[in-house]
Amino acid sequence: MLIGNAIVGQSGGPTAAINATLAGVIKGAFESEAIETVYGALNGVEGILKGTVCNLSEIIKGEADLELLAHTPAAALGSCRLKLPKMDEKPEVYEQIINFFKENNIRYFFYIGGNDSMDTVAKLSLYCAQNDYEMRVMGVPKTIDNDVMGTDHTPGYGSAAKYIAASMQEILRDTAVYKVKAVTIVEIMGRDAGWLTCAAALPRLNSDVAPDLVYLPEVDFDMDNFMEDVRAALEVHPNVVVAVSEGARFADGTYVGASAQSGVTDAFGHAYLSGTGKALELAVKEKIGCKVRSVELNILQRCASHIASKTDLDESVMVGAAAVKAAVEGTTGKMMTYVRTSDDPYEVECSSEDIQKIANMVREVPRDFINERGNNVTDECLKYIAPLTYGEPDIKYVNGLPVHFVIK
Amino acid sequence: MLIGNAIVGQSGGPTAAINATLAGVIKGAFESEAIETVYGALNGVEGILKGTVCNLSEIIKGEADLELLAHTPAAALGSCRLKLPKMDEKPEVYEQIINFFKENNIRYFFYIGGNDSMDTVAKLSLYCAQNDYEMRVMGVPKTIDNDVMGTDHTPGYGSAAKYIAASMQEILRDTAVYKVKAVTIVEIMGRDAGWLTCAAALPRLNSDVAPDLVYLPEVDFDMDNFMEDVRAALEVHPNVVVAVSEGARFADGTYVGASAQSGVTDAFGHAYLSGTGKALELAVKEKIGCKVRSVELNILQRCASHIASKTDLDESVMVGAAAVKAAVEGTTGKMMTYVRTSDDPYEVECSSEDIQKIANMVREVPRDFINERGNNVTDECLKYIAPLTYGEPDIKYVNGLPVHFVIK
Numbered sequence: 094m095l096i097g098n099a100i101v102g103q104s105g106g107p108t109a110a111i112n113a114t115l116a117g118v119i120k121g122a123f124e125s126e127a128i129e130t131v132y133g134a135l136n137g138v139e140g141i142l143k144g145t146v147c148n149l150s151e152i153i154k155g156e157a158d159l160e161l162l163a164h165t166p167a168a169a170l171g172s173c174r175l176k177l178p179k180m181d182e183k184p185e186v187y188e189q190i191i192n193f194f195k196e197n198n199i200r201y202f203f204y205i206g207g208n209d210s211m212d213t214v215a216k217l218s219l220y221c222a223q224n225d226y227e228m229r230v231m232g233v234p235k236t237i238d239n240d241v242m243g244t245d246h247t248p249g250y251g252s253a254a255k256y257i258a259a260s261m262q263e264i265l266r267d268t269a270v271y272k273v274k275a276v277t278i279v280e281i282m283g284r285d286a287g288w289l290t291c292a293a294a295l296p297r298l299n300s301d302v303a304p305d306l307v308y309l310p311e312v313d314f315d316m317d318n319f320m321e322d323v324r325a326a327l328e329v330h331p332n333v334v335v336a337v338s339e340g341a342r343f344a345d346g347t348y349v350g351a352s353a354q355s356g357v358t359d360a361f362g363h364a365y366l367s368g369t370g371k372a373l374e375l376a377v378k379e380k381i382g383c384k385v386r387s388v389e390l391n392i393l394q395r396c397a398s399h400i401a402s403k404t405d406l407d408e409s410v411m412v413g414a415a416a417v418k419a420a421v422e423g424t425t426g427k428m429m430t431y432v433r434t435s436d437d438p439y440e441v442e443c444s445s446e447d448i449q450k451i452a453n454m455v456r457e458v459p460r461d462f463i464n465e466r467g468n469n470v471t472d473e474c475l476k477y478i479a480p481l482t483y484g485e486p487d488i489k490y491v492n493g494l495p496v497h498f499v500i501k
Numbered sequence: 502m503l504i505g506n507a508i509v510g511q512s513g514g515p516t517a518a519i520n521a522t523l524a525g526v527i528k529g530a531f532e533s534e535a536i537e538t539v540y541g542a543l544n545g546v547e548g549i550l551k552g553t554v555c556n557l558s559e560i561i562k563g564e565a566d567l568e569l570l571a572h573t574p575a576a577a578l579g580s581c582r583l584k585l586p587k588m589d590e591k592p593e594v595y596e597q598i599i600n601f602f603k604e605n606n607i608r609y610f611f612y613i614g615g616n617d618s619m620d621t622v623a624k625l626s627l628y629c630a631q632n633d634y635e636m637r638v639m640g641v642p643k644t645i646d647n648d649v650m651g652t653d654h655t656p657g658y659g660s661a662a663k664y665i666a667a668s669m670q671e672i673l674r675d676t677a678v679y680k681v682k683a684v685t686i687v688e689i690m691g692r693d694a695g696w697l698t699c700a701a702a703l704p705r706l707n708s709d710v711a712p713d714l715v716y717l718p719e720v721d722f723d724m725d726n727f728m729e730d731v732r733a734a735l736e737v738h739p740n741v742v743v744a745v746s747e748g749a750r751f752a753d754g755t756y757v758g759a760s761a762q763s764g765v766t767d768a769f770g771h772a773y774l775s776g777t778g779k780a781l782e783l784a785v786k787e788k789i790g791c792k793v794r795s796v797e798l799n800i801l802q803r804c805a806s807h808i809a810s811k812t813d814l815d816e817s818v819m820v821g822a823a824a825v826k827a828a829v830e831g832t833t834g835k836m837m838t839y840v841r842t843s844d845d846p847y848e849v850e851c852s853s854e855d856i857q858k859i860a861n862m863v864r865e866v867p868r869d870f871i872n873e874r875g876n877n878v879t880d881e882c883l884k885y886i887a888p889l890t891y892g893e894p895d896i897k898y899v900n901g902l903p904v905h906f907v908i909k
Contacts, residue, residue, distance in 0.1 A: 402901065
């Protein structure tokens with residue numbers, strides 16, 4: 094058994110579950126006989142390079158702290174967007190990191206993050222091996238986008254999906270109150286993959302309401318077809334709701350959000366980036382002329398922990414602890430993954446994958462999860478997503494607001 | 502005691518609490534010996550004019566239905582924006598309504614809505630009295646804007662304030678993860694009064710985070726002062742968060758949201774309405790040049806029932822039931838109000854006010870609730886708002902989504 098200290102860091106964009114994974118790593122480390130002190134790297138690998146770390150063994154006093162941490166959105170340790178240089182180009186960076194590990198007897202490094210973080214994990218693991226420093230480096234993915242290869246889904250996606258589905262259900266109620274013809278366009282995150290936008294259709298499984306039309310980046314967007322779809326939907330009922338991915342693009346690869354920009358500048362002469370929803374709002378106004386508005390769900394999609402999925406948070410804790418267990422058992426240079434072992438009942442196990450096999454690839458929504466016309470998702474798609482959103486964590490409120498755990 | 506049937510309707514924009522008031526009216530009517538059948542007018546007074554009503558005495562089966570209804574956002578009976586004409590101009594409209602009342606032995610009309618609905622209440626009450634039809638007509642206000650005179654606060658405001666405060670706290674966590682200088686501008690609803698924007702500062706009372714700057718329509722907006730404020734805030738910490746009301750305006754009365762429109766047109770030549778947040782985003786980009794983005798909280802502010810305030814919902818049920826009690830006891834042509842009888846502990850009673858006294862007036866945020874510089878709110882302001890957001894209703898979820906009550 095490799096005995097020593099551990100350090101954990103967070104990187105990339107925030108999610109509602111990234112701190113749950115952090116809590117899982119801390120819990121796993123506290124319970125492991127191999128790990129002595131657990132440090133936190135502030136602002137990811139930047140914290141290791143600058144020596145700005147905190148002592149989580151002292152900061153986290155027990156289960157109650159871990160639970161609050163798991164219910165806190167965004168990265169409690171701070172984040173960064175640093176990608177390590179190539180080893181042969183800037184070896185001094187690697188030397189600095191390994192020296193930090195040696196000086197602090199750090200034998201375990203857990204990195205919770207996106208593609209760049211997994212790249213860091215692979216490089217550091219290799220570097221330590223080449224330099225005869227016994228070290229276990231493990232990556233745990235996180236992204237609301239759910240577009241990582243090699244895993245059934247990503248930690249953070251289920252909570253974002255739940256927020257989107259619940260918000261969409263509320264927007265559907267809101268839009269239904271008047272009898273005037275109106276189109277509401279809801280723009281949802283996802284530049285390269287439409288998983289988050291798929292979640293907007295989840296109310297269809299349990300509710301009497303659902304968005305009429307759903308457009309993903311995986312299918313070429315056609316403005317004429319869109320207008321035809323909206324007109325047809327307006328024949329069925331007066332309040333039409335459209336869910337569209339920010340990444341929706343035309344057959345020539347240009348983003349729909351870019352279509353309203355031609356000739357549009359602000360008071361200072363800058364090109365005005367309208368967003369996909371706004372572009373479609375303007376198009377509907379022009380071509381159909383009915384009441385129309387666009388709603389951007391925006392950054393709340395990735396940080397609305399008050400309506401996180403219990404399944405997502407529980408799994409995120411589980412995969413953090415599983416990363417520690419795998420590392421202690423000898424695994425290094427890998428990314429933790431989820432394997433769905435059963436659909437009904439929904440069951441998931443943790444495993445790990447070679448990072449090289451999955452790096453820099455985008456897992457798109459498969460074509461058979463989208464209807465033939467390309468303007469909605471299939472029930473099969475929703476049945477894949479739904480269990481990831483099940484369950485409500487017991488969020489602690491004081492004076493009307495959720496309590497967050499703050500690492501100073 | 503005036504014995505007969507009752508009808509209830511909803512009007513104006515949705516809130517997360519308008520159905521709680523509906524549940525209160527139904528509950529009050531069910532419990533009253535004076536009221537036989539309770540009808541619901543579909544799409545407000547339009548339903549009375551068109552005879553499209555439903556029988557709530559049959560639809561609502563018991564307490565569980567009432568509770569689900571109270572937790573459902575937007576207007577379950579549908580809404581309208583109809584303002585009744587003057588009595589002497591179109592007497593036939595009034596005749597039609599009174600005939601409907603007579604034919605259905607309706608002696609009680611409860612109207613949950615905004616200014617136009619209170620106007621309807623006053624007119625109908627007067628018309629019935631003048632035409633010797635004994636009738637009790639009562640209004641219950643609802644607006645997320647909290648800008649109604651004669652009441653301590655409005656049903657619906659507390660839930661919107663809680664959504665805004667919780668979302669702001671999450672946005673503050675999200676923006677804090679990187680160390681790069683960045684400004685985030687959050688645009689909040691409220692065309693005429695800044696009450697909703699005040700709520701964005703609520704995290705300050707309990708949390709380690711709060712928006713740095715808060716701008717309301719009640720204070721003239723000055724672009725130079727704003728830039729100075731943002732620059733000063735960026736000196737204190739890298740992630741500056743600004744809450745701004747959509748109704749913020751310059752000393753000459755033009756909206757800040759209009760400032761980015763000059764010369765801005767879309768691909769079709771339309772003037773491009775940017776919104777207040779977007780206008781400030783462009784201004785910061787131009788003048789300061791750091792990373793900047795704007796977030797519009799949008800319609801979720803008025804329909805996010807999944808994070809409604811229990812205090813707001815409980816009071817909304819209470820005021821609905823109190824309207825029935827007041828009507829049965831002989832009150833007519835009035836609007837129900839809240840009177841805050843104690844600050845600590847927070848206590849509220851229901852009363853009623855003459856509609857004429859309060860109609861067409863906007864209750865603004867008082868100047869002493871705003872700091873001298875006009876770029877934040879005082880603790881006194883937050884202490885007034887905070888108790889309205891306390892408590893979390895026990896929302897029922899099935900398969901990951903809140904369950905709503907649907908009146909078909």
